[in-house]
Amino acid sequence: MSTSEHKAPMAAVGSYESILPFKAIGLDVVVVTEENYDRTPLTLNKFSRDGYAVLFLEEELFARFRDEVDEINEYSDLSIIPVPDQKGSMRVGLESIRRNVERAVGMDIFGEK
Numbered sequence: 001m002s003t004s005e006h007k008a009p010m011a012a013v014g015s016y017e018s019i020l021p022f023k024a025i026g027l028d029v030v031v032v033t034e035e036n037y038d039r040t041p042l043t044l045n046k047f048s049r050d051g052y053a054v055l056f057l058e059e060e061l062f063a064r065f066r067d068e069v070d071e072i073n074e075y076s077d078l079s080i081i082p083v084p085d086q087k088g089s090m091r092v093g094l095e096s097i098r099r100n101v102e103r104a105v106g107m108d109i110f111g112e113k
Helices: 016-024 037-049 059-064 066-075 092-105
Strands: 010-014 028-031 054-058 079-083
Parallel strands (some): 010 054
16 A cells, blocks of 8 residues: 555644644644633634544643543544643543543453452
8 A cells, every 4th residue: 555645634732832842843733822712622623624633632621621522532533632731741641541442442441450
């Protein structure tokens, strides 16, 4: 199978400090501020509709808009990946992986005994 010259785009959404590294490597970015915070679900849906493959989303936003993220994950090919901000990880990423694996295999294989 040959590789395509057309690659699905990737993006990052979050505070300026959190997404600056993603901008530096050429990803499309949306800086979330107090003024546009409530429009985050619309932004996520736009990336989904526009055929993006991966979206890196700041953990705080991932947690706050969890219902919207879950809906997009269920009905689109966009993979939304939580990333920590400068304060450090909220462990949202690990919990997201655990939930997705549990949904895929039918049980929590990471469960503690």
